[in-house]
Amino acid sequence: MKAIISERYGQADSLTLREVVIPSLDRNQVLVKVHASSINFGNLVLLTGKPLxxxxxxGLLKPKYSIPGGDVAGIVEAVGENVTGFQIGDEVFGDLSTSGWGAFAQYTAANETSLALKPSNLTFAEAAAVPMAGATALQAIRDSGKLAAGMKVLLHGASGGVGTFAIQIAKVYGAEVTAVVSTRNTEMARALGADHVLDYQKENLENHEQTYDVIFGVNGAQPLSVYNRLLKENGQFIHVGGESSQMYQTLLKGSWLSMVGKKKYSTFLHRTKQEDLLFLKEQIEAGKIRPIIDREYSLQEVPKAIQYFEKGRSQGKVIISVFN
Incomplete structure (x- = not known):
């Protein structure tokens, strides 16, 4: 089979397309014929080894996962002897980021618990856009933010993969959503359900007067002093992704602010959970959530896709099409 191989930390041009052996299965794994995958921030971390x-x-000196790719959508080709939830021919989607990665290939061996049946109303490309970004938004909003009906939430960086899901999931939980995006993304944010849209190219958050129960730093970076002013008395800021400088600010200055005041600051990392894939599937099939796709690239174009993703200007997800 063909697969993208990563043998050292570096940039996108260090990735190569090679012929490798189709992976064998252990008793709890499923062999998936990969139809599509997608690019996430985790792909950049695995590629560059940064932040350190x-x-x-x-892996300290080189990636211990030689085939990158976390999101997967495809068809079950074989199942291990202990697998009970899937059978050959099932259309599935899932997140391999905690079970060895490996989706940038024509076939991948996945843990049964990393997969769920694909939403019936999505193509493989659309389904591949969902797992990591959708679960990240869901877990940040539900588990860390504990959003409830009527709460006011600010999503800074709401036009990327996680952000587009975050708008929709926050609305599922009944929150009043303000999305911060660039000029070209304002209409998209409104179409996804944002109650209010701030164009950061026209309005400086330092002059914004509304306060919020929860602020999610999904992308980009603002001084924590800005977020601190925009938070309500017992509000919280949650760093979800984006620039490393925002993460370090949250870990260092945010920890101090959390200790001396009532406002809380935290950094969030998602974990693969099959029950969250099932929740996303249910919401998608009910028409409450939909993936947004910016561009599609072939398997051999993964380096080019990553270079585009690194610019941070994609509207929604960047897809890798493997078997069409």
Whole structure:
């Protein structure tokens, strides 16, 4: 089979397309013929080995996962002897980021618990846009933010993969959503359900007067002093992704602010949960959530796709099409 191989930390041009052996299965795994995958921030971390603390999980000197790719959508080709939830021919989608990665290939071996049946109303490309970004938004909103009906939430960086899901999931939980995006993304944010849209190219958040129960830093970076002013008395800021500088601010200055005041600051990392894939599937089939796709690239174009993703200007997800 063909697969993208990563042998050293570096940039996108260090990735190569090669012929490798189709992976064998252990008793709890499913062999998936990959139809599509997508690019996430985790792909950049696995590629570059930065921020450096990530190497504790990904390998100190070189990536220990030779085939990248976390999101997967495809068809079950074989199942391990202990697998009970899937059978050959099932259309599935899932998140491999905690079970060895490997989706940038024609076939991948996935843990049964990393997969769910694909939403019936999505194509493989659309389904591949959902797992990591959708679960990240869901877990940040439900588990860390504990959003409830009527709460006011600010989503800074709401036009990317996580942000487009965050708008919709926050609305599922009944929140009043303000999305911060660039000029070209204002109409998209409104179409996804945002109650209010701030164009950061026209309005400086330092002059914004509304306050919020929860602020999600989904992308980009603002001084924590800005977020601190925009938070209500017992509000919280949650760093979800984007620039490393925002993460370090949250870990260092945010921890201090959390100790001396009532406002809380935290950094969030998602974990693969099959029950969250099932929740997303249910909401998608009910028409409450939909993926937004910016561009599609072929498997051999993964380096080019990553270079585009790195610019941080994609509207929704960047898709890798493997078997069409």
């Amino acid at each position: 603390p990530a190497r504790l999980a990904f």
